[in-house]
């Protein structure tokens with residue numbers, strides 16, 4: 001049970017509504033993604049200032065490969081530029097960058113810049129910024145199940161040893177705490193294959209605000225709402 005009034009230590013965000021933001025303004029979809037990258041910068045800085053343990057951002061889902069090639073290419077370029085340009089800011093703010101998802105299937109230049117940013121920030125002791133890239137929640141669970149099956153076959157672990165705690169160790173980030181708060185921008189009420197295992201008891205907050213408009217004031221609103229909630233994890237009020 002968590003008392004009301006606490007700030008979340010791990011926030012996960014489904015950054016949705018970039019396309020709609022652009023469309024409302026008569027811009028190409030990409031302008032929405034570009035402005036969305038500005039929100040990523042501001043929200044990351046704010047969360048680090050608040051000494052959050054982790055911020056996990058859904059930056060590219062496995063399903064996003066279904067988009068037109070041109071949009072995918074531009075998104076990958078935006079991501080690469082972000083990784084290069086933000087390196088200094090990440091280190092200045094003592095942030096440790098990590099990633100979850102099938103990273104090896106991303107374009108090589110993106111993988112390279114990601115590796116450099118992760119390596120360069122690995123000794124930072126402040127907030128963890130985790131980018132979900134080519135990420136799918138079901139795939140994460142399937143990948144874990146495959147590894148476990150392999151280890152059972154090799155005799156490294158027994159069937160009895162497969163518990164919720166051991167299963168968690170096989171997920172993409174074995175030492176990641178479950179998100180306390182999941183924010184979704186753009187107003188849709190769904191989880192879109194994001195962190196399916198990890199959000200079992202996560203508080204969800206959905207805002208109609210599109211991601212490119214989501215800035216410090218909206219984050220404060222989400223945090224205020226979170227602190228009003230009492231988390232019982234299936235238990236009863238004491």
Ligand code: FPP
Nearest residue numbers: 015016017018019020033036037059079082
């Ligand atoms: C969803 O909006 C957003 C994405 C698919 C990509 C998220 C990418 C960014 C916020 C920018 C770059 C990220 C980083 C980490 C630098 P949508 O296109 O599905 O919006 P719609 O639902 O209005 O069409």
